[in-house]
Amino acid sequence: MNEPEMLREPATDVGQTTVIGDYLAWLEQHRNLACADYRALHRWSVTDLEGFWSSIWEYFDVRAHTPYDRVLGRRDMSGAEWFDGATLNYAEHALRPGEHMPGDLAVLARSQTRGPVQLTWGELAQQVAHARAGLRRLGVRRGDRVVAYLPNIPETLVAFLATASLGAIWSSCAPEFGARGVIDRFSQIEPAILLTISGYRYGEKDIDRREEVAAIRAALPTLRHTVHVPYGPAHLPDTVSWDDLLAGGAEPGFEAVPFAHPLWVLFSSGTTGQPKPIVHAHGGILLEHLKNHSLSWDLRPGDRILWFTTTAWMMWNSLVSGLLVGASVVLIDGNPLHPDLDWQWRLAENTGATLMGASPGFLMACRKQGLTPATDHDLSRLRQIGAAGSPLPPEGYHWVHEQFGPSVLLNVGSGGTDVCSGILQGSPLQPVWAGAISGPCLGVAATAYDEQGNEVIDELGELVITQPMPSMPTGFWGDTDGSRYRDTYFHAYPGVWRHGDWVRFSAATGSCTVAGRSDATLNRGGVRLGTAEFYRVMEELPAVDDSLVVHLEDTAGGPGELLLFVALRDGAELDDALRKLITTKLRNALSPRHVPDSIHAVPVVPRNRTGKKLEVPVKKILLGAASSEVAGRDTLAAPASLDTFAALAAQRLAH
Numbered sequence: 001m002n003e004p005e006m007l008r009e010p011a012t013d014v015g016q017t018t019v020i021g022d023y024l025a026w027l028e029q030h031r032n033l034a035c036a037d038y039r040a041l042h043r044w045s046v047t048d049l050e051g052f053w054s055s056i057w058e059y060f061d062v063r064a065h066t067p068y069d070r071v072l073g074r075r076d077m078s079g080a081e082w083f084d085g086a087t088l089n090y091a092e093h094a095l096r097p098g099e100h101m102p103g104d105l106a107v108l109a110r111s112q113t114r115g116p117v118q119l120t121w122g123e124l125a126q127q128v129a130h131a132r133a134g135l136r137r138l139g140v141r142r143g144d145r146v147v148a149y150l151p152n153i154p155e156t157l158v159a160f161l162a163t164a165s166l167g168a169i170w171s172s173c174a175p176e177f178g179a180r181g182v183i184d185r186f187s188q189i190e191p192a193i194l195l196t197i198s199g200y201r202y203g204e205k206d207i208d209r210r211e212e213v214a215a216i217r218a219a220l221p222t223l224r225h226t227v228h229v230p231y232g233p234a235h236l237p238d239t240v241s242w243d244d245l246l247a248g249g250a251e252p253g254f255e256a257v258p259f260a261h262p263l264w265v266l267f268s269s270g271t272t273g274q275p276k277p278i279v280h281a282h283g284g285i286l287l288e289h290l291k292n293h294s295l296s297w298d299l300r301p302g303d304r305i306l307w308f309t310t311t312a313w314m315m316w317n318s319l320v321s322g323l324l325v326g327a328s329v330v331l332i333d334g335n336p337l338h339p340d341l342d343w344q345w346r347l348a349e350n351t352g353a354t355l356m357g358a359s360p361g362f363l364m365a366c367r368k369q370g371l372t373p374a375t376d377h378d379l380s381r382l383r384q385i386g387a388a389g390s391p392l393p394p395e396g397y398h399w400v401h402e403q404f405g406p407s408v409l410l411n412v413g414s415g416g417t418d419v420c421s422g423i424l425q426g427s428p429l430q431p432v433w434a435g436a437i438s439g440p441c442l443g444v445a446a447t448a449y450d451e452q453g454n455e456v457i458d459e460l461g462e463l464v465i466t467q468p469m470p471s472m473p474t475g476f477w478g479d480t481d482g483s484r485y486r487d488t489y490f491h492a493y494p495g496v497w498r499h500g501d502w503v504r505f506s507a508a509t510g511s512c513t514v515a516g517r518s519d520a521t522l523n524r525g526g527v528r529l530g531t532a533e534f535y536r537v538m539e540e541l542p543a544v545d546d547s548l549v550v551h552l553e554d555t556a557g558g559p560g561e562l563l564l565f566v567a568l569r570d571g572a573e574l575d576d577a578l579r580k581l582i583t584t585k586l587r588n589a590l591s592p593r594h595v596p597d598s599i600h601a602v603p604v605v606p607r608n609r610t611g612k613k614l615e616v617p618v619k620k621i622l623l624g625a626a627s628s629e630v631a632g633r634d635t636l637a638a639p640a641s642l643d644t645f646a647a648l649a650a651q652r653l654a655h
Helices: 019-030 038-047 049-059 090-095 121-137 154-165 179-186 210-219 282-296 314-325 343-351 360-369 394-407 483-489 531-539 576-589 615-622 643-654
Strands: 006-008 070-072 082-084 105-111 117-120 145-149 169-173 193-196 199-202 205-208 225-228 262-267 277-281 304-307 328-333 355-358 384-387 409-412 414-416 421-425 446-449 461-465 497-505 512-517 522-524 527-529 544-552 561-568 598-601
Touching (some): 049 282, 082 282, 105 343, 117 121, 154 169, 154 328, 193 210, 304 314, 360 394
Parallel strands (some): 384 409
Antiparallel strands (some): 199 205
16 A cells, blocks of 8 residues: 655644644643653543543633533443533633633624624623523523524524523524425424524525525424524514514523533434434533644634534534634635635635635635635635545645645544544644545544454554544434434444444554545445545546446346446536546556446536535435435535436436
8 A cells, every 4th residue: 555645744843832732741741641742642542531531621621510520431332421420511611701802803704695794702792691681581491492594694603602501402504405404404303492594695696585484484383482683685574583682681691511411413414314313412512622623723712713614514513613712713604616716715814714624625626726825815824724524635635735835734634423523633743644634533542444343454444433432422312212323323333433434544654544435335346445536536637527436236246337427517528538538547546446337427416515425325316216215405515416317217227
């Protein structure tokens, strides 16, 4: 196996200039623990769980209303008991009363629907206190569910923090979701309060959401009140206005809840079945995001985090957790590509971002278009570029390095809604390897297993986690006996978390590469092939805009059928010459096994709203499933993107 090229070594002054360096010094002073490098620190973090997570608690000065009795009680992965006895509140740590200069900025919002909005720490705390009082007037109490059909705007953040401060439970959907997708999610948790807008602007297009809101309200019989946040031009009848919600007296305060008390319910994408309602706890998310945002993302007071996301993706939850470490958050709503690719780089300049998050697809598009953001904009405050959502090809690493040099850390990660954080990631203490993720996150005992449950190194295997983490879900909402939760993560390897990614860990470098979802892995003649390596080759073909590959197994034991679908750039045609070029590139760059049996042009490659390609739903459709059974249209970035595959499946079955 060829090892990846090192593009960036850890900074030599990491101990003086980064949070993780300060944490290492703290460990040596307070725990008499010296770690020579990241590998040693990670090894300790997953072999001494009590020592590591208690150090996070102490280093970040977690405010407990009552102290914990022990760090880790029951250790069973599907029901680990963390910090038993402790009571706290996430929102209290996000606002940290008394620790911020009230006039410093906490929130910077940019939108295509209205002008810029900014909130100081003092204004944010005041609005949260008013919203908290307003929710109490509407009858919201600890344990009630408050749901939001809202974009990424300051009102959403205020409502979330107010909800959390009461010990009520938050969940949100982005307003680009249609009514069916929202109802499929919110109906599972029986909400008491809905916050919503009537419409918004996406690029140059006005979107009216009044019909969707009416359908959602009609389908949620447990709703006691609907709060209208003024963001579109229309009025919503029979609602409480946002101004009225905040009009009463302020009520600052934070309900002390147990460590495992639900904070929010996140939903899986719903592209392979009904969205799973994943419950995360106040304490688990607090500790995980304190650790991740400081030790991996190197965020600290005065920093600013910009990461384009919608309120339906766990990245929104991670974004707003920047407040936990004293960083300001940049909230963006609208079309991320309007009026052009350069818009997000301009936002990074205008808001003084120190950490900018981006999808790998965005970075590769910038590279293909020849953008030069480091020279075109003043990004002198930028220290990290984060990338997540799908694998980033080596060419993307090189482009970022060429643009920004060693002064900006490219931190590529892979994690998920399931843990609401990273599993694999980089940090200032780790090297950057072209085409590879730097390694497992601290406190995450990640490795690869073969089908028999044996650990494998330097070869592809299932990504697993072998020790509990505080941010693992407390369960699925309504799954009273935990059977659905256990079947989702612990069925394949009893007592071990199976994440669903296909990954290779390097013994030499400690880095890892994600080859795609393991349920989309291609098995040709007993040899497993990851989808990500196909896409890396296709990314380099000028005529190909996007691609998707699936393998249909032969039930009789034959080689099966490998199908490649390509979305072409304007003016390109899938003729014999392009077919030959594609097969030659795949054979030479990968192997003869990677040559598809057939290549088909499609108008668009189906992706969900977080940008992940939908190999498994496409495969199910080609095997005869109805598209409505494998993915709701509301979950798709392009609602009609599966229609082409349904038509192709009908043709195949007819023959």
